Amino acid sequence: MRRLPPVLVEDGCSRELVSLIRTILAACKEISFRVGQGALSGVLGSTLDENIQGETQKKLDVLSNQLLKDILLESGYVKAIASEEEDTTVAGNPDAKYIVAFDPLDGSSNIDINSLVGTIFSIMEVDKESDPADPTIFLQSGRKQVAAGYVLYGPSTMLALSTGKGTRIFTLDKTHGSFLLTHDYAKIPADTNEFAINASNQRFWTAPMQQYIEDLLAGKTGPRGKNFNMRWIAAMVGDVHRVLCRGGLFTYPEDTKDPNKPYKLRLLYEANPMAMLIEQAGGLAHTGQENILDIQPTEIHQRVAVILGSKNEVEACLGYHQ
Numbered sequence: 300m301r302r303l304p305p306v307l308v309e310d311g312c313s314r315e316l317v318s319l320i321r322t323i324l325a326a327c328k329e330i331s332f333r334v335g336q337g338a339l340s341g342v343l344g345s346t347l348d349e350n351i352q353g354e355t356q357k358k359l360d361v362l363s364n365q366l367l368k369d370i371l372l373e374s375g376y377v378k379a380i381a382s383e384e385e386d387t388t389v390a391g392n393p394d395a396k397y398i399v400a401f402d403p404l405d406g407s408s409n410i411d412i413n414s415l416v417g418t419i420f421s422i423m424e425v426d427k428e429s430d431p432a433d434p435t436i437f438l439q440s441g442r443k444q445v446a447a448g449y450v451l452y453g454p455s456t457m458l459a460l461s462t463g464k465g466t467r468i469f470t471l472d473k474t475h476g477s478f479l480l481t482h483d484y485a486k487i488p489a490d491t492n493e494f495a496i497n498a499s500n501q502r503f504w505t506a507p508m509q510q511y512i513e514d515l516l517a518g519k520t521g522p523r524g525k526n527f528n529m530r531w532i533a534a535m536v537g538d539v540h541r542v543l544c545r546g547g548l549f550t551y552p553e554d555t556k557d558p559n560k561p562y563k564l565r566l567l568y569e570a571n572p573m574a575m576l577i578e579q580a581g582g583l584a585h586t587g588q589e590n591i592l593d594i595q596p597t598e599i600h601q602r603v604a605v606i607l608g609s610k611n612e613v614e615a616c617l618g619y620h621q
């Protein structure tokens with residue numbers, strides 16, 4: 300089985316980019332170890348702090364953020380970082396040309412129940428002359444990502460990665476610490492009969508989304524003429540992994556539950572990297588109004604509606620939004 304670095308070199312990645320990805324993965328291996336140790340690692344449970352988005356930080360959120368932040372800033376490969384758990388961006392090496400946005404631990408509510416969690420990352424390039432302390436260097440559309448990926452800490456630790464030449468899936472061989480290529484070129488089937496949504500928010504969805512889900516639930520005798528199955532892992536990283544492996548539609552749509560927060564998922568370090576992985580595997584990633592990768596961000600912690608997965612099913616859902 301092939302190891303990650305030669306695969307990246309073959310895809311034409313610069314030596315600097317390969318080193319940067321390996322640096323991120325070094326932190327992820329450490330997070331994988333801590334997650335695997337569970338209660339023995341002493342990092343289960345919450346801290347007394349909140350992040351800038353008003354969410355209580357879990358101990359593992361804070362630890363994962365610290366590991367990624369330290370290793371990236373010490374490496375010299377990044378000009379700046381942006382993280383879910385940092386109020387604003389953090390400056391790195393002024394001479395570097397890459398910036399990294401990350402969700403250090405996605406699926407925080409799963410930590411204490413030994414369920415799926417992961418790390419999501421997005422890598423972009425900036426002018427060498429740009430100011431590392433200027434947060435606006437992160438305000439680029441998802442199309443500008445040079446690489447995107449996630450590491451899923453599940454029964455096995457897996458990496459899904461795209462550098463713009465398809466989406467590949469690697470599995471961490473814990474006997475020697477290398478990510479080995481186990482699923483070359485993920486291909487999401489265009490049709491599916493599986494969907495993922497947090498149905499407890501149903502009464503807060505917009506009318507088109509209510510109607511779409513109602514029609515899915517109506518099954519074989521409804522307008523869609525077939526039965527659908529539902530899954531919800533409560534970690535985007537786990538739901539997107541399932542979609543990459545066997546297709547499906549995943550959505551966290553707009554809702555009115557909290558008028559100040561119509562969307563849940565964050566553009567720069569959740570929606571954009573996942574959208575790149577999905578598109579590179581033949582799927583579609585949309586907000587209902589526009590393609591996620593075409594959004595021009597206005598803020599680091601901006602949130603968006605997400606509808607992604609099997610192309611024909613996402614298009615069917617979008618049909619309700621027109």
Ligand SMILES: O=P(O)(O)OC[C@H]1O[C@](O)(COP(=O)(O)O)[C@@H](O)[C@@H]1O
Nearest residue numbers: 402404405406407497533534535536
């Ligand atoms: O709690 P809910 O409504 O099921 O939301 C789950 C969603 O929230 C998230 O956990 C948000 O990510 P964080 O855990 O990084 O804050 C997504 O991964 C997931 O899809």
Ligand SMILES: [Mg+2]
Nearest residue numbers: 402404405406
């Ligand atoms: Mg997250």
Ligand SMILES: [Mg+2]
Nearest residue numbers: 383402404405
């Ligand atoms: Mg998180």
